[in-house]
Amino acid sequence: MPDLTNDFSWSRSRDNVFSECKRRYFYHYYGAWGGWEAGATEEVRRLYVLKQLASRQMWAGRVVHDAIEMALHIFGAGRDVPVEPFIADVVQRMRGDWRSSRDGRYRDNPKTLALFEHEYALDLKPEVWQALSRNVTACLRNFFRLPLLAEIRTTAAEHWSIEHWSKVLDFEGTPIWIAPDFGFWTDEGRLALIDWKTGAADPDAAAFQLGCYALYARDMLGVEPEKVDLLEVNLREPTVTPHRWDDARLADIREQLRLSIRGMKAYLADPDANVAVIDAFERTEELRICRWCNFRVVCRPDL
Ligand code: SF4
Numbered sequence: 001m002p003d004l005t006n007d008f009s010w011s012r013s014r015d016n017v018f019s020e021c022k023r024r025y026f027y028h029y030y031g032a033w034g035g036w037e038a039g040a041t042e043e044v045r046r047l048y049v050l051k052q053l054a055s056r057q058m059w060a061g062r063v064v065h066d067a068i069e070m071a072l073h074i075f076g077a078g079r080d081v082p083v084e085p086f087i088a089d090v091v092q093r094m095r096g097d098w099r100s101s102r103d104g105r106y107r108d109n110p111k112t113l114a115l116f117e118h119e120y121a122l123d124l125k126p127e128v129w130q131a132l133s134r135n136v137t138a139c140l141r142n143f144f145r146l147p148l149l150a151e152i153r154t155t156a157a158e159h160w161s162i163e164h165w166s167k168v169l170d171f172e173g174t175p176i177w178i179a180p181d182f183g184f185w186t187d188e189g190r191l192a193l194i195d196w197k198t199g200a201a202d203p204d205a206a207a208f209q210l211g212c213y214a215l216y217a218r219d220m221l222g223v224e225p226e227k228v229d230l231l232e233v234n235l236r237e238p239t240v241t242p243h244r245w246d247d248a249r250l251a252d253i254r255e256q257l258r259l260s261i262r263g264m265k266a267y268l269a270d271p272d273a274n275v276a277v278i279d280a281f282e283r284t285e286e287l288r289i290c291r292w293c294n295f296r297v298v299c300r301p302d303l
Contacts (some may be wrong), residue, residue, distance in 0.1 A: 006033045008274040011177040012209055015260045020289050026281035027295045049107060050237050053116045053294040061198040063094055064139045069162055069197060076157040083144045091133050093262065109232065115293060139198050142238035152184055159185045169220050174261050178216045191217055192229045198236060206232055211253035213247035225250055
């Protein structure tokens with residue numbers, strides 16, 4: 001297998017980390033690089049393990065997304081899903097993963113669940129964890145009851161995109177990672193792209209994300225914005241919010257992407273070779289961000 005190279009690419013999560021703290025961005029995308037290799041230095045390995053940490057809310061969101069993906073595969077194969085046993089199985093697996101994280105297995109197996117709360121030994125009451133599994137259960141029950149799901153199931157499964165039709169898109173020479181959670185063609189011949197949400201709404205972030213999906217539809221699938229329905233599905237409520245896009249809004253998204261990519265590259269010592277030097281990446285002044293940062297123990301241990 002050829003050696004992996006740390007090539008520059010753009011994603012929404014990368015953009016988020018970059019906006020929050022430049023130092024964290026460095027650790028995540030450069031400092032931790034290669035930490036999976038047997039010969040990695042202790043420091044790089046440490047950063048790599050920290051990079052994998054997920055907050056409990058992120059974990060719950062991932063569990064819901066994975067379960068939905070699995071359910072849609074089953075529906076797509078023409079079978080039914082027994083809802084309550086299915087959800088009970090998801091919660092059961094969550095318990096196993098939680099125990100694995102609590103026991104610190106991720107230090108030897110960084111691909112297993114690694115919760116921020118365990119690494120930083122947060123003293124959380126059992127009710128907090130119970131609320132988390134209740135939230136996952138509620139989101140999944142809501143998913144199975146959605147009229148939108150019933151509508152999806154009346155359409156031809158061969159046109160569904162359960163994972164992602166494609167993962168990486170070339171944007172003016174930069175690979176960018178954009179993938180809707182789910183896509184299908186409606187009976188009216190429109191392309192519906194869905195974003196499943198399990199957390200609190202953030203209208204600005206959602207608008208940029210959905211705009212990126214509109215770009216994906218246009219540039220990857222060749223579908224014009226006026227033929228696309230972007231659906232933001234909040235599984236906690238549950239609500240389905242449709243968004244429409246147009247060429248002008250798409251132009252704004254392209255400009256936002258250009259600015260983001262330019263900003264990231266401006267920090268590099270060698271943008272062509274994607275080489276970064278830690279000193280160029282300042283620490284944030286906002287200590288509330290540090291509180292929940294995976295890299296706190298190496299960057300601001302005094303906190
Ligand atoms: S601890 Fe704070 S300053 Fe350091 S990387 Fe994290 S967010 Fe940035």
